[in-house]
Amino acid sequence: MDLKSLTIDAARSAVQERRITAVELAEAHYARIQKEDGQIAAFLTLSKERALEQADRMDRMAAEGKPLPPLGGVPVGIKDVMSTRGVRTTAGSRILDRYVPAYDCTAVARMEAAGAVVLGKMNCDEFAMGSSNENSGYHPVRNPRDLSRVPGGSSGGSAAAVAADMAVVTLGSDTGGSIRQPASFCGVVGMMPTYGRVSRYGLIAFASSLDHIGPLAKTVKDAATVLRTIAGRDPMDSTSAEVPVPDYVAELEKPVRGLKLGVPKEYFGDGLDGEVRQAVEAAIGRLQGLGCEIVPLSLPHTPYAIPAYYLIATAEASSNLARYDGVRYGQRARGVKTLSEMYRRSRDQGFGAEVKRRIMLGTYALSAGYYDAYYLKAQKVRTLLTRDFEEAFRKVDAMVTPTSPTAAFRLGEKSNDPLSMYLADIYTVTADLAGIPGISIPCGETQEKLPIGLQILGKHFDEATVLGIAHAYEQAQS
Amino acid sequence: MKVTEQDVAYVAELANLDLSDEERRAMLRDLNSILDYVDRLNELDTADVPPMAQVSERYGAGQAKQGSERFAYARRADMVAGLRKSLPRAEALANAPDADEEFFRVPKVIER
Numbered sequence: 001m002d003l004k005s006l007t008i009d010a011a012r013s014a015v016q017e018r019r020i021t022a023v024e025l026a027e028a029h030y031a032r033i034q035k036e037d038g039q040i041a042a043f044l045t046l047s048k049e050r051a052l053e054q055a056d057r058m059d060r061m062a063a064e065g066k067p068l069p070p071l072g073g074v075p076v077g078i079k080d081v082m083s084t085r086g087v088r089t090t091a092g093s094r095i096l097d098r099y100v101p102a103y104d105c106t107a108v109a110r111m112e113a114a115g116a117v118v119l120g121k122m123n124c125d126e127f128a129m130g131s132s133n134e135n136s137g138y139h140p141v142r143n144p145r146d147l148s149r150v151p152g153g154s155s156g157g158s159a160a161a162v163a164a165d166m167a168v169v170t171l172g173s174d175t176g177g178s179i180r181q182p183a184s185f186c187g188v189v190g191m192m193p194t195y196g197r198v199s200r201y202g203l204i205a206f207a208s209s210l211d212h213i214g215p216l217a218k219t220v221k222d223a224a225t226v227l228r229t230i231a232g233r234d235p236m237d238s239t240s241a242e243v244p245v246p247d248y249v250a251e252l253e254k255p256v257r258g259l260k261l262g263v264p265k266e267y268f269g270d271g272l273d274g275e276v277r278q279a280v281e282a283a284i285g286r287l288q289g290l291g292c293e294i295v296p297l298s299l300p301h302t303p304y305a306i307p308a309y310y311l312i313a314t315a316e317a318s319s320n321l322a323r324y325d326g327v328r329y330g331q332r333a334r335g336v337k338t339l340s341e342m343y344r345r346s347r348d349q350g351f352g353a354e355v356k357r358r359i360m361l362g363t364y365a366l367s368a369g370y371y372d373a374y375y376l377k378a379q380k381v382r383t384l385l386t387r388d389f390e391e392a393f394r395k396v397d398a399m400v401t402p403t404s405p406t407a408a409f410r411l412g413e414k415s416n417d418p419l420s421m422y423l424a425d426i427y428t429v430t431a432d433l434a435g436i437p438g439i440s441i442p443c444g445e446t447q448e449k450l451p452i453g454l455q456i457l458g459k460h461f462d463e464a465t466v467l468g469i470a471h472a473y474e475q476a477q478s
Numbered sequence: 479m480k481v482t483e484q485d486v487a488y489v490a491e492l493a494n495l496d497l498s499d500e501e502r503r504a505m506l507r508d509l510n511s512i513l514d515y516v517d518r519l520n521e522l523d524t525a526d527v528p529p530m531a532q533v534s535e536r537y538g539a540g541q542a543k544q545g546s547e548r549f550a551y552a553r554r555a556d557m558v559a560g561l562r563k564s565l566p567r568a569e570a571l572a573n574a575p576d577a578d579e580e581f582f583r584v585p586k587v588i589e590r
Contacts, residue, residue, distance in 0.1 A: 102569045195533045209532055235561055238552040239534055307516035318493060325494070328582055332575035339587045344496035356495055357508055363493040364485070364509065377519050379529030384522065386530060418508055419515055435533030460537045 001025065003032055003165040008074050008222045011168055012115075015073035016062050022055035022073030026117050029075045033119070033166045039147055040164055041139045042157040044080050046120040047087045051075070054117045070229060072115030077161045077170040080121040081128050082108055082213070083202040091204045092124040092154075094137040095330045095350025105202025106237070107171055107213045107230040114229045119167055123157030126352045127321065128173055128206045130154045131181060131424045134415050135354045142411070145187055145451060149408040152182030158216045159186040169217045169226050173203060175210045176309055177404075177428025180440035183216055184403035184453020187442045189470070190216045191223045194461050195435035196241035198227075199234030207316035208239075210309075210432045220441060220471040224248040227463060243461050251464040252471040257291030259469065262396035266302035267427050273406045279444030279452040280402045283473065287400065290472055295396050299388040302430060304381050309429040310422055311365050311378035318362030324350065357418060386434040393459045398469055401427050403440040403453030427455060437463045441470045481509045 001020050015022045030048065037043055058073040078084060081091045083101035090096045104112075112118065125135040133141040133156025141156040143149040144164035151160040155172030159182035162170055172179040174192040183190025191214045198213045205211060215226035228248045234240045263284060268277065288294050326332030326346030333345030351359070365374035392399065405426060414421045431438040436457055443454035454473070458466035486505050490497050497505060530536075534549075543550070554560050567580070576583040 099573055102565055102572065233551075235552075235554065238549070239532070241534065241537075242551040301522070304519055304522060307519050310512065311516055311519075322494070326575055327584055329573035330575075336585055337588070339585050340494075341496075342585050343494040347494055348496040348498075351495075353501075353504075356497070356501070357505065359493050359495065360486070360489055360505055361509060361512060364481070364489045364513075367489065367492060374516070376529055377524060378516075379531060380524035380527040381519055381522060383527050383530040384524070386533070386536065390536075419511055422512075435536075 001028055003028060005218060006165065006168055007219055008071060008168060008225050011074045012068055012070070012072050015058060016068050018062055022058040022117060023052055025073060026051050026055045026075055026119065029119055029166060036144070036164050036166060039142060040144055040160050041141050042123055042161040042164070042166060043077070043120045044090060044092070044123045044138060044157070045088045047084065047118055050087060051117045051119050054112060058115055058117070069113070069115040070225060071111060074116050074168050075119050076111060076116045077119055077122045077158060077167040078108055079124050079155050079158045079170065079172045081124060081173050081204045082171060083204065084108055084118065084121065087121065089121060089204070090137070091128070092126040092136045092138065093350065093352070093355070095324050095347070097331060099329050103202065106199040106234045108202065110230045111171070111226070122155070122161060122170055125154035125156065126355050127204065127317070128154040128175055128178055129317070129354050129358055131177065131421055132409070132414065133157065133182070134411060135352055137352050140411060143186060143408050145449070146408065149410050149450070150185065152185035152408065154178040155190070155216065156182050159183050159188055159190065162186070162188045162216050162218060169215055169222050171213060171226070171230070172216050174212045174214055174432065175206050175313060176432055177425045179212070179214045179216060180428050180438055180453070180455060181404050181425065183440040185408040185451065187451030188216055188218060189220055189223045189439065189441050190214070191227060191439040191467075192431065192437060193227060193231060193463055194241070194437045196239050197231050197243070197437070197461065197463065199237040199240040201234055201236035205320040207313040208320065209316060210313055212432070220439070220467055220474050221249060221252060223439070224252055224467045224471070241461070246464050248464060248467055252468055254464070254468050256469050256472045258293070259398065259465070260293045260295050260396040261287060261469070262295050262297045262392050262399040264297055264299040264302065264392070264399060264401060266299055267401035271405045271423070271426065272402060275446045276402050276404070276406060276452050280454055283443040283454045284400055286476060287469070287473060290476060292469070297392050297395065299392060299430070301381065301384045301388050305385055305430045305433060306422060306426055308378040308381040308385065309425070309433060310361070311374050312382065312433070314358040314362030315365045315375045316362070318359045318366065321355070321359055354418070382433050385430060389434045389436055398465055399457040401455045401457065403427060403455040407446045407450035407452055431457055436460055437466050439466050439470050441474060481506060481513060
């Protein structure tokens with residue numbers, strides 16, 4: 001079976017109609033992983049036993065002529081920040097090198113209940129902190145489109161696996177752009193739903209008010225299918241919203257003619273690479289050709305998003321990562337004499353440089369005497385940023401922007417300057433701060449054949465409109 | 479605001495991180511560079527702006543309700559095994575670096 005461009009429908013129907021078994025399909029993906037992943041390093045752990053058990057279950061259903069669930073037999077990958085019962089989960093960190101969770105992340109459980117075959121756990125930046133997957137405690141991930149370049153981060157492994165056809169879809173997480181940016185660098189679809197749309201139960205926390213789980217896929221329809229599977233209220237996550245889940249797949253074909261698309265000028269300023277600008281502007285032109293009305297507008301607080309984000313996210317992270325103390329799980333330093341020494345040495349040995357930097361920054365921002373000037377100030381700016389969006393969404397139905405100021409950069413290019421790496425998130429962090437949904441879809445390539453991503457942002461809980469516009473664009477391209 | 483070596487030492491203690499001398503030097507440089515950049519937030523007058531801790535305050539079910547009633551759906555009865563059963567002890571101890579059959583084992587807390 002040709003794995004290239006294999007979608008959920010194609011995989012599932014092949015298994016249902018018994019043209020291939022789910023076991024054969026899983027094995028074909030493992031063969032591909034064996035062949036390609038040595039260079040890419042998208043996977044940290046393979047879960048063959050679990051995958052083949054599930055695949056076998058799907059095959060028995062198909063043999064009995066029973067209809068398979070929506071993701072029946074579909075090989076998927078799960079970013080290693082999501083807990084999988086009985087399968088090693090590291091969050092990309094050495095401090096959890098041998099951690100085996102006793103429970104499943106809700107999103108994973110829902111994928112499996114829908115028949116998905118979990119091939120393994122995807123490499124990522126340590127604790128989801130990074131924009132290039134170079135901060136993995138294990139190995140950096142390489143971009144399948146150009147192995148000398150980064151796949152983006154922090155869901156670099158998730159994006160690379162889909163781009164290299166090592167999985168049909170993957171789950172990633174997005175706190176400052178970590179689904180959308182790697183999707184744009186690798187030339188795949190990546191969607192971040194509204195905050196609270198998908199339960200965070202079982203997602204190893206980075207920043208609790210900013211973390212989101214979402215799909216990476218080859219097509220918008222596949223992203224919609226996964227979203228429909230994982231979204232919805234979960235009593236185990238009190239921040240998961242009590243909002244009904246529409247049939248995102250059925251809503252894809254709704255006409256986009258007449259929709260108003262905002263183009264915020266702050267996303268088209270100086271830092272934007274010329275080729276990216278060209279591709280995105282052409283894409284906007286095509287959307288206009290489909291009958292959308294283009295509305296220039298301004299989101300004036302955009303320049304303050306990165307500083308606000310790096311205070312809020314690091315502050316929340318410093319609190320969330322306090323649990324890694326060597327007591328109940330994770331690596332514990334040897335040869336320590338006191339409890340206090342155990343905490344410090346375990347953490348110092350187990351955490352990488354970027355994680356330590358963010359913990360330090362966050363702790364500082366929350367410390368007595370600085371809390372008001374930093375953390376509280378950032379929270380107020382967050383309100384202003386959210387109001388910008390709410391104001392704009394009174395006039396438009398969605399917004400279109402570039403996903404990232406550049407295409408994929410080279411490995412090592414930004415790793416010496418943390419601030420320059422942070423600025424790569426400039427177009428994505430705003431959505432995380434405001435809690436609105438956003439998708440990145442491929443919209444062209446640079447001269448060097450590097451993928452360029454178009455970002456579509458929508459109103460809270462209006463994933464249907466975001467997906468609809470993305471789908472219409474994608475269909476018009478083929 | 480400028481971060482000093484003492485600040486780095488103090489924050490490292492709060493964060494329970496045992497940084498090496500080289501790490502401390504790099505941290506001093508990086509923190510100053512980042513804090514210098516985030517200082518631009520002071521260009522904004524936020525005197526009358528309420529802080530936003532949680533996006534879900536602004537949307538979601540029960541918009542018509544007030545205060546904590548808006549999130550009543552997230553509550554459950556206060557009972558043992560309310561949402562699910564507790565982990566069996568052996569499972570809970572399975573990832574422990576050091577444990578006996580009942581407890582996680584850690585070094586003594588020694589008074590200075």
